[in-house]
Amino acid sequence: MLEIEVIGIEGIALEGGRGAGLVVPTAAELERLCAVAIASAGIEEGHVAIELVDAERMRELNREHRQIDEATDVLSFAVDSDGASAGPRELGDIVICPERTEDLREAVIHGALHLTGMDHETDDGEMLALQAELLRWAQ
Secondary structure, three states, X not given: OEXXXXXXXHHOOOOOOOOOOOOOOOHHHHHHHHHHHHHOOOOOOEEEEEEEOOHHHHHHHHHHHHOOOOOOOEEEEEOOOOOOOOOOOEEEEEXXXXXXXXXXXXXXXXXXXXXXXXXXXXXXXXXXXXXXXXXXXXX
16 A cells, blocks of 8 residues: 655745746645556555655755755655565655646656656656656546
């Protein structure tokens, strides 16, 4: 079974910037989208946390983990690799900055696909094609 939790959705404040006017899906919808993206890779169990943060926190994370001193839209942090573990597999965390995101649903799918091991920076377009297909399916 996949366990997905959404943190910070109730605190989204979108004043100005790209996030202004952003449609905020429910936590249940974000959980469903994440589950579909994870399942597309054949992963049926594990835990994922989706956290929505402000631009300053995203900038800190991006600087610390990617050495880029600016906020970005989504970061994924995989935890457990494939294989057996002592308990439920901890797939990882998806961190999203609504202020830098045009579509929270797309950001969740994008982050979840990264947790499955896909990488649009090194593949031949497969990840972004699957992302677009999943987003169309979810419409």
